[in-house]
Amino acid sequence: MALSLPTYLGLPVLDWRPDWQGPSTTLGFEQSKSRWDESGGPVEDDAGYVEGPHTVRTVRYVLKTRARVIDARELLQTVVKGRLKSFWVPTWSPDFRLAAGTLSGSAVITTTPSGYVKFLQGANKGRAHVALFPRLTGGTIIYREIVSAVEIVNEDFNRSENEELTLDSVLTDDLNVLDPGCWLLLCRAASDELAIVWENADTAVLELPLIDLPREGS
Numbered sequence: 147m148a149l150s151l152p153t154y155l156g157l158p159v160l161d162w163r164p165d166w167q168g169p170s171t172t173l174g175f176e177q178s179k180s181r182w183d184e185s186g187g188p189v190e191d192d193a194g195y196v197e198g199p200h201t202v203r204t205v206r207y208v209l210k211t212r213a214r215v216i217d218a219r220e221l222l223q224t225v226v227k228g229r230l231k232s233f234w235v236p237t238w239s240p241d242f243r244l245a246a247g248t249l250s251g252s253a254v255i256t257t258t259p260s261g262y263v264k265f266l267q268g269a270n271k272g273r274a275h276v277a278l279f280p281r282l283t284g285g286t287i288i289y290r291e292i293v294s295a296v297e298i299v300n301e302d303f304n305r306s307e308n309e310e311l312t313l314d315s316v317l318t319d320d321l322n323v324l325d326p327g328c329w330l331l332l333c334r335a336a337s338d339e340l341a342i343v344w345e346n347a348d349t350a351v352l353e354l355p356l357i358d359l360p361r362e363g364s
Contacts, residue, residue, distance in 0.1 A: 149220040154275075154289040154330070158225050159234040161287060164205035167238065201358040202336050205235070209342070209350040218342055218352045228338035232359060234289070234330050236277040241328045245308045248321040253313045255321065256298075259306040263297045272360025275330040276311075278321060285319030289330055332359045 151158040209215045225233055245256045255278070260266075266273040278288040290313040298308045336355035344350045 149217050149224065151225065152287070152289075154234050155291075157233055157332070159236075159289065159330070160221070160225070161236065162207060163238055165208045166206035168204040168206075170201050170203045201360075202355055204353055204355045207352045207354070209352060210348065215342060215350050218350075222340050222342070222352075226335050226340065226354070228340065229335050232332055232334050232362065234275070235333045235356060236287075236330055237328045239328050240326060242276075244321060244323050244325060244327065247323045248317060250317045250320050253316045255311050255313065255317075255327075257309050257311060257327075259297075259309060262309055262311070263295050263306075267292075267295050270361050272331060272358055273329050275332075276313075276327055277330045278317070278325065278327045280319040280321050280325055282322040282325060283320050288317060288319060290314055290317075332362050333357060334359060 152161055153159060207218065209218050225231060242257045242260045242262070245258045248255050262273070273292075275289065275291050278290065280286075280288065292311050293314050294312045296310050297306045298310060300307045333356040336357045340352075340354065342350050342352050
């Protein structure tokens, strides 16, 4: 049976919840080169390398069944493909909290103040997409793009009370105020050398280093 992952904006979403996630680290600079070549073998050119800072973290998956190992192998071969492919990954962190429940059919969610409007909104920030988890209703994860955001300000105290995020399309499930939400990041692997390591006869581990692609994911 082929590996099945949800898709968002035409790309797969790695919706496997990691067993461990390393801290995000800003690399000094990574050298990369965009090059097209239809023939095999070595390629020589005089194009310069493009340098830019990236954020990298490692997610770790403990694979406790043969079926899970087979899925992970297919993931590396067909979805990740070393540093070649891009895919979406939820942060699986409590990046923001709902300030109120939201009914399906609505395209606006209200969150507690997180500084999104002041610090995270805008191009190249990599925080334009969200994953919402309607756990209390048993619904599937909802992926949406934030198209606009405003602060709800308490004029008496001159402080932000909440933030309203307008999504690109309506919710397909009700959200309870306790349902979690996180950022959905566009990523690719940070290395071409990826391996599934057997810990013992029954358990294997996949550690996947990921680089965020904020410009592509904005």
